[in-house]
Amino acid sequence: MPIGKFLERLFQLVPVLLGVSVIVFLMMALTPGDPVDIMIGDQQISEAEEQILRRDLGLDQPLIQRFATFLGNAATGNFGLSFYHRRPVIDVIAERLPATIELSLVALLLALVTAIPLGVLAAVKKNTIFDRLATVGSLLGVSLPGFWFGILLLMLFAVHLQILPVSGRIGFTSEVSPITHFLLIDTLLHGRPDAFLDALSHIILPALTLGLPMTAILMRVTRTSMLEVMRQDYVTFAEAKGLSRKRILFRHALKNALIPTVSVAAIETGSLLGGNMIVETVFGWPGLGRLVVESIFVRNYPLVQAAVLFYAVTYVLLNFVADLLYTLLNPRVKL
Amino acid sequence: MSQANLTPLLEVQGLRTAFPTRNGTVRAVDGVDLEVRPGECLGVVGESGSGKSVTFASVMGLVRSPGFIEAGSIRFAGRDLTRLSVPEMRQLRGRDIAMTMQDALTALNPALTVGEQIAEVLHAHAPDLPAGRFARRRAVRDRSIEMMRLVGIPSPESRLGNYPHEFSGGMRQRIMIAIALACRPKLLIADEPTTALDVTIQAQVLELIADIRRELGMSVVLITHDLGVVAEHCDRVMVMYAGQVVETGPTVQVITDPRHPYTQGLLRSIPRLSMRGQRIQPIEGQVPELIDLPPQCRFYSRCPQRLDTCRQVVAMRAAGPARQARCIRVGEEMQ
Amino acid sequence: MSRQSPADPLVRVDSLVKHYDTRRGLVGRLTGRPGVLVQALNDVSFTVRRGETLGLIGESGCGKSTLGRAVLRLHEPTAGRVTFDGTDVTGLGHADLKAMRQRMQIVFQDPYASLNPRRTVAEIVGLSLKLHGLTRDRRELRDRVAAIIENVGLKTTHLDRYPHQFSGGQRQRIGIARALILNPDFIVCDEPVSALDVSIQAQIIQLLADLKREMGLTYLFISHDISVIGYVSDRVAVMYLGEIVEMGPVEAVLERPRHPYTQSLLSAVPQVDKPGPRTHVRLKGDLPSPLNPPPGCKFHTRCPLATDVCRTAAPETRTVGDGHTVSCHLVTDDVRLAS
């Protein structure tokens, strides 16, 4: 059955990707700013040389034709050459995307593993100091921007305590040959626990920073739904069965309470993916986000277009995973 | 079943349970005395909100906060349940006293398989299970299957892995009964086991409870508001109104010769085929809100036979051997 | 169907079919995966005469509510025809349907869910007058609402309160008032008392009976409580899995049931007046799923008397008495099951 649902997802991907392509293409095309001019920067150049450059970048054709070429090529997985890297965009993105996805996933995971227990605790200790503090704390996570927390964490753990590295994805001595391109996994596959710990120590701060607003929101959602679930008859019935408190809270209540948490998390992964530029910048994380922002500013059209498509695909796929998770938690939902 | 003067299995005296609310304290149970003898089936009838569920929730120690037991003693097999510690109470629940909830549709956890929901109560109380982990699992599984078979679920082996929503209402009710009976309790409190069910299914379920009671020799409290059900299945009946017991006695006697005006009204307001064309005589008015009730007969405002003397606290009065009713007229007649 | 009454039937339902298409999503629709149609109603026909109450009983999920809603076109029927006072309701356009709705109303089962919690009683009851533009004047509106509210046994002081401030019985009265204010001819009562207390239930039944008498209403009265049906109805239809298996005057059906299902249903009703254990016609198992109904006679999976023919052929509807029809292979002569 999941096959059918999977096909359906793929089906849905088509209009989404088409929509995203059109929007991103038009946006880039209609935004003032000339890629050639930006590339030349503060230099002298003759008209002829400028024309050569323009032709090499494929910018001498009319807009419609460029769009048609873009769509046609994109359908075959060819997104052209990056203006700056002078390599296929797809290669450039492939080098960066795993870092971004890894960071987003770890952030998601961190957000989930902190938000859920805190949410449960806040619900169990409803209206106590702890609950109130958790509420304020969660709003703090939303009100203060990522760089604020990021740099704060950086100063604390990297500069003062010197227990975590300042930036990057992994130390210089911990290099492993890529298998999945997710370093946390690759290091383990290579049987290098030291390298794994190194990669972990690099990802922890950026992931915390990135996940913070999400932690805040998820915590509130978990708290609310936990309160809701604790009122349900089946929780009372579990009490009547003489089960332990732990089992009632975590097996009976939490599993149901997580359902809204998962759907909110699915929505929020979009902003997680698209919102990690600042965190990537602060922590020198070699992800796609930073690259894309830089590329927008220099009007590196092919890269931006392709990257946005990749974001959309990743987002839809992550949502698909969330759906799967959803069915695990909620057997009433059939895939 | 004989009316032999065995020591009661459950004896409740002067039970008062209250819920503080913004508008005042709701006295949901206000001075209830009752006893359940070994092997007996006690029917509890009364209108919605009359305190049936809260009474037995108090017995189980499951009054939802902010509710609390104000006064009274609850003796079960010689022990005062109000004095038991929380872990002791947990031990007792599900093992000695089991309960089925009013609504089978919401009382089973939608996110867990029925197999797990049956097994966990066995694990929690571990009545004579083998010690080894594996052996224990097996034993629990066998026992779960046995319980499902006992309550008449076809091919139980294959259905252990199903979720509640995959069962019909009647089957869910039966599963709940299977859970309740898993540890062979001495007392089963069945809170409206059939309200959510169709007549034909209702008959099946009630029959099942009766069979098992006979088989295991356990006592049953059957909470309902359907006098027909009580008439068919219970040895004794207890009629509740507005947090108080208004009449108790052997079923046949109470139904053929009700002494309290509420019981009389109740019997009169049941539509009967034989009464077609005649007016039914409903009890006018509504059940009073259980806040700040004046010290008078609770049925006063709706009673067709009320007297000025009813405006006082009315106590239970003997209305014959093994019968009591809370109405001043009862005393008069006796005299 | 013989015309016994001088007038034509007020409501006439012909071969009504309702399937819920639960096939989800695009791929499902494209591939047309079979087997996910809920066959809630299968070829149901009956008439309701003016001033009559037709009772409808049957187990949960057998399609009673679907029938009630399909008659009002709250759910679009898949096939078949509903005629109301000579007009084909199934073919009506938006505007005509709206006009028709003034004459056909519904009272719901759940008095808690059927009232918008954010509206006052006056708003809830007066809504339809506003919607149909029957009155522009606020005073008049309020007066009419007040009148109807008193009619159902509430008081004008209740007008500005919210539903949660009422008890279940009172709420059901509000629901009835809402249905009555348009002065309908026909009301579908979809289990109007199932959610109510025993003592309150009697009040509402009595109220509905009184209103019927005073206003000459026609009811389609749905319930699974046979005593209630027996009390309020003139005729009774018994449904099983989307089909009417037995129909006829209430005395005939309830006192001399011919279909094995009706018989078992009746014997399952606990009787206050005969305390003590009784024997029932015990049915095995549960209602089969309407997703995938059994072939032949739909009742054969649970019928204690089922024969081979029941498993293969759908029974025809036979007339067994004055206006009393049954769909069962076994009812050729006056077979009566022992109770």
Next chain:
Amino acid sequence: SEIRVGFTLDADTLDPANHRKRETETIIRNMYDGILTRDGDMKVVPELAESWTQVSPTVYEFKLRKGVKFHDGSDMTAEDVKFTLDRITVEGAMEGQTSPRKSLLGPVTGVEIVDADTIRINLGEPWPILPAMLPFQEVVSKAFVEKVGTDGMATQVNGTGPFKLVDWRKGDSIIMERFEDYYGGATDIPPVGKACVDRVIFKVIPENASRVAALLAGDVDIVNELPAHSIAQVKNNAATDVMTVNGTRSFFIALNNESEIFEDVRVRRAAMHAIDKKLIIDKILAGNAAPISGILSPDAFGHNKDLPDYGYDPDKAKALLAEAGYPNGVDVELDTEGAFKDIAEAVGSLLTKVGIRTKVVVGEGSQLSSKWRTKGEPKTGDMFFTSWGNGSLDPFDIFVPTHRTADRGNSAGYANPELDRILDEAGVELDQAKREALYNQAEAIVNADLPYLYLWVPQDVYGVSKRLSGWKPSADSRINLHDACVN
């Protein structure tokens, strides 16, 4: 031993002929050497060449050093040098594509191999700044390019520089190690020999605060673009210090000379008198900038030392404004990029004080550039806070684009035929003294005409670890780690 550099940007590519970014070049330049290079005083000196001579106005001859090896062990030949230059200057030389660096060698028409150690570069027209531009190009191995192709060049390195590529972790870091067979580097820049450290790592840390944090944490030894407000903190830290070098980027405010308000030179002068350059340099740039009165940096060739300075004089500004017909002041907008918002606001508030009521409008870089750099098309704004880099420190690539009528960088819309003539003349004048005089004259003209408000040339500020020795920043913003050591 190992040096780590906390660097703002990653390299776009490692192909020396296929990029247009200074940061990319800074990284590449540690693995590739050029024909010429610059010493600490920005003087152009031979690197892979031994010497060069100007044969005629359009022909330069270079004697190449012998015994230079590429990282793969092969010898560098004249063939390689010619290949390198052809690859850049010939249209379509890179597998059909043209090098984006072609314009940097504008009039080069061809390269001849005279003998095994000598090449000649031919120019289409006299171009005296060829030597100043050659340090920007690095020599590649012909055989290697033919082997790996343009694609391969983007990620692989086979240069003649002091360091070999070990690994490029894109977006994260570039790791290099010492090239043991290094020929020693430019003889004019001692010490000559192999690099001092075993390894060099460029670590990409774009965020200023994080770069500073990395320095403070001892994670890196050098950081570039140290923000002015962090200077004190880095200085106060026991293990770190600050190093500065005069930069090559001139900051100025373009006044729309076509607009009604700034058409009048008195208004332009009033604005100049209103700006307290010293205050802003002291407070916001922490003193790390040199004020300018013309477009050129004090270090640049042709800089006119005798230019009159428009001192900070608000009263005079008001008077000039009134004289120009604005006794009640005027309302103007000042466009700026987000990065310079605070300085623009500071300038804006100074202007406002004398009656040029300035509203700062922040825009995105490329859009502002299309708004202002109209190449002679009509302009719409009032003022534009901007800058122009002058890596060669030759007026040729800053003066002409910003001041010649309708040129690329002429965001002021300034048009002065007299100046155009002088600039054209200077562009082909081979006599350096005459050239200098011409540019001095040009500076005097623009100082008087004031199409722009000339502000300052900020210093490049680096934070360095105290364990570092033998390294000092360079005005062309290269980070040359050949001579750097750590203890």
Next chain:
Amino acid sequence: MSAVTDDALPAAERNGQDSPFLRNLHNFARNRLAVVAAVLVLVFVVMAVFAPLIAPQDPNETDLFRRLQPPVWMEGGEWAYPLGCDGLGRDILSRIIYGARISIFIGTAVILVATSIGLIAGLAAGYLRGWVDIAISRLVDILLGFPYLIFAIGLMAMMGPGLQNIILALAYKEWVIPCRVVRGETLAAREVEYVEAARALGASRGHIMLREIMPNILSPVIVVSTIRMAHVIILEASLSFLGLGVQPPTASWGSMVSDGRAFILEAWWVSTFPGLAILVLVLAINVASQGLRDAFDPRFHE
């Protein structure tokens, strides 16, 4: 038997004959925490309105000699500039006070616009189902999968700066969040019997969506929207950086926070105080709106 039915009502309802609004207000007043929060929100609004009277300094007066002056309790601080000064020596407190104008306005306006659009779209998708649902849901997917900054730059290019455009640019993507919430709630609500009852009475689809369903699904929307408000105030800053946001020297909390980014190592106060202002405002709105919701929801009256 008139007294009989009244007996059945909760005591508190019996005397509640005054207007529903006053009753609701009275209810609200009983929720002390919510009242405190509401007062706080009011304080912020008053602060915004009377900023010129309250602010101790001119918010736009630059004084480079006070550049990055620390708050009063730190060495080098002074009472005239209690929260210190920013990179141009402007008083942070005064700028926070003035910034309330823009930030509260933008936050509220964006949330209002986005919530309105999201409500309507979500109601339409959830109630009408079919192709409307498909179209809206896909659009939502597109926007959710589209990195915001790229979107913002595109919008900036098309519309140019201006307060109105900021609000539009922010609302453009913001509406999908309430839309999703509303759609989910509507899917559940459309099956509720009172909705069916309205249909039976002949109510139009518009009436059912707007008058029957909408009021009952507002509370989760309010919770989400108040939290999103913090996001919006912060996001405004990223637009400022691109030139689409509020233009200098006008203070807005978002741009103050983002300006402070450069100095965060040396002068934490520059971005922290405006951040705290956002926090307090959002917290107060959150608590107050929940209180209001409870008070005005007839079901919570007991």
